Amino acid sequence: MARKSRWNPQVIEQPSPVLIDTWIYGRISSDQEKNADSVDNQIALATEYIATKPDLVLRGAFRDDGYSGTRFDRPDYIKMVAGIVSGEVRCVVVKDLSRLGRDYIEVGELLFKTFVQYDVRFISINDYYDSADEDARRKRLIILFKNLVNHMYSRNTGKQVRSAYASKQRRGEPIGNKPPYGYVYEGKGAARKLVIEPQGAEIVRLMFNMRAEGKSIHEITCCMNRNKIPSPCNHYYNLGLSKNDKYAVWRPWDGTTIRREILQNEVYIGNLALGKTEVRDGKNHRKPREEWIIHPNNHPAIVDRASFDTVQQLLAEASERYKKHGNHFEENIFAGKVFCSCCGRAAVRSIQRRKTVADKFDYYCTNCHAELRHALGKGKIARFPLEAMEKIIYTELRTRIDTCLDMGSLLDQVSRSETFTANRTMFLTERRRLEQALVQAEDLLSSAYIDHLFDVLDTREFELARTKFESDRNAAEAALEHNRQELDRCGLDDIRKNECLMACRRFADFDRLDRGIVAALVKRIEITPMCREISVELAFRDGFAELERLVSERGAMANVG
Ligand SMILES: [Zn+2]
Structure with a gap:
């Protein structure tokens, strides 16, 4: 029987995937965050995710309940790092990067150094980041930025929109030119x-x-x-x-x-x-x-x-x-900052004297209160307690300062990174070349003029030469301007000059509110007439927006590099 020649493909057995020992890391900082994003929820989400990945084997979870992301002495975090070093932990899964920590520099170290050094796979679900992916290297920095930007936006956008709306209302009030009463x-x-x-x-x-x-x-x-x-x-x-x-x-x-x-x-x-x-x-x-x-x-x-x-x-x-009488009043740290969101007038600070406990201070709008009392009939109308206001403003300021400090050090770090240093060197070399070209074009232009004066060049020749050298000169000037902009973009100047960042760095260590920090960092506080809501507008809005812009822009540049 003739042997049939047949194509006999080598059977390639699907290699059973190398199973990777995988651990989940979950963290929550405070009770306030708890409802929205509990550690249990984080672990459930990660477990579901791991189930979809055939090469990952879930070995357990590390959980730090009630630990701030700015601290790195969290017990389970330490256990996790120990597991990585001992080789027990081969892959770490988190819901999002901020679970790992809120200090973006520290987290960067972990991502770029520890995980790389010990060849640990790292997955951040909501950032669509998996270090085993091919483009993971490129994405590392960008996810750092993304997290930071997201974090800032989620904290700030709502408030700014609301206060912008309120000030429009105020501007929209008909300002008639009315005579004085009488x-x-x-x-x-x-x-x-x-x-x-x-x-x-x-x-x-x-x-x-x-x-x-x-x-x-x-x-x-x-x-x-x-x-x-x-x-x-x-x-x-x-x-x-x-x-x-x-x-x-x-x-x-x-x-x-x-x-x-x-x-x-x-x-x-x-x-x-x-x-x-x-x-x-x-x-x-x-x-x-x-x-x-x-x-x-x-x-x-x-x-x-x-x-x-x-x-x-x-x-x-x-x-x-x-x-x-007010000598024993406490210093009014919010003086001149608190307004009514309805009529725009300054809210008044009132005092309730109490014999056994400390006096109680409140804010309210006398104007709207009079109207409310009239509309609702007599009765007690709420006032905004100073104590609550202090807590809210403290949290706002702490968050703003922490965010700005984070952005500042991240920007510093990126600006000192290889990509940026290399770019800077390149643009500086380019600048020297362009400056020489500019001098040369001007020299040639003036010598052509002298040649023309001494009749070495006739009018037509001179015009030709002049056109050429002038266009050389203009081109060099334009290129220099462009170069200046590029240099700015990879320099530290606009970071150092940022007044929002300067102010936040000045108050980096504040631990209680005082007149100084409120005067410097709070622009306006508005309470509603019923004293149920408060909105805070912080100072240096432009400087803060500029920082955000720098973070996104440089994040993109770092990603390209
Ligand atoms: Zn009012």
Whole structure:
């Protein structure tokens, strides 16, 4: 029987995969995080993942419950590293990189050195990172950046959007040019002048009289509200100066308006003060009185000078008493930073004196409280406790500072990395070459001109030479500009100059809030009228955005390198 020649492929047996001893690492830092991301959840997720990988054998889990990612003396973390060194742990699986730690430098060491040195496979599920993948080497740095960026975004975005919205609302308020209470405008443009509006003027006089007789601002406010005297917004509506129908309904007075806008306003003795405020950092600030421009006897007075002075005297004394009384007040670390999210006015700090325990401080908006009380009927309306505010601001600042410090050291590290150092050397060499080319083009241009002067070159030849050398010179200048930008991108300058980072580094070790850190790092705090919510806008928003940009940009560059 003829042998049939047949193609006899060598049977390649599917080699049974080398099984790798795999461990899960789970960590959670605090109770707050617990609900969303418990260690059990992390381990369940990783177990499911491992089940889909035929070459991984689950040997166990390390779990650090209640340990911050910034510490590396976590018990199970130490066990894990020991397991890696002894060869027992061949593969580590985490839910995401931040489980390993929040110190990105330390985690980088682990990723780049320890895992590599001991040939340990590392998988971060949510980062789609598996060190056994072919492009893993390239992806190492980028996942570090990704985690950092994600971490920052998740912490910050919500708040910034909310505060931007709030400030738009404030800007959107109709800012009519309304006359002071008790006056109306007559005439237009430069001829416009203030004339007395009798009804309003009567109210103004009444207030001055009451205060001069020793009634307090509080008593005056109550009296106005009891008698349903039109407050400024109702008054303007009644006069047809405000078209918003919500002001058709009577709204209560608040003490600040009575004190600041009526009793302390020298418009009522006939003086017109201009330039009382200035816009700084996009906000209105009240300037000291010496800087105002005052036009005396500009219009008819409602109150005589003597009564006005008496009232000022009484107000000053009351304020002095308040300050003295306040000697044992705690320092107001949030002074000038807390505002109402509804009306935009400064929120007031109040004190509840208590005999046996420490006094309690709260914040609330006097203006909105008056309205709320009126709308809801009498009753206790919440105030925002100082203690809670301090906790929230502390956490915000700690997070901001930690994030910035992380970004700063990561950027430093990347900028000193081989890729960047090599790039820098390359661009510096390039710069020297371009500078020489520039000098040369200019030399040639001037010698062509001299040659032309001495008739060595005729006009046509000179024009030709000039065109060429000028275009050489322009090309060198453009290339130098580009080179400068490239050098900036791989230098340390914009990191060192970043004011957000500088400020955060200055307060790196802060452990309690004080006036200094709040003044430097908090821009604005807003509480809602019902005091249920708070939003915080931190300072150096641009500097922080710049840092984020640098992190993404350099992360991308490091990845390319
Ligand atoms: Zn308010």
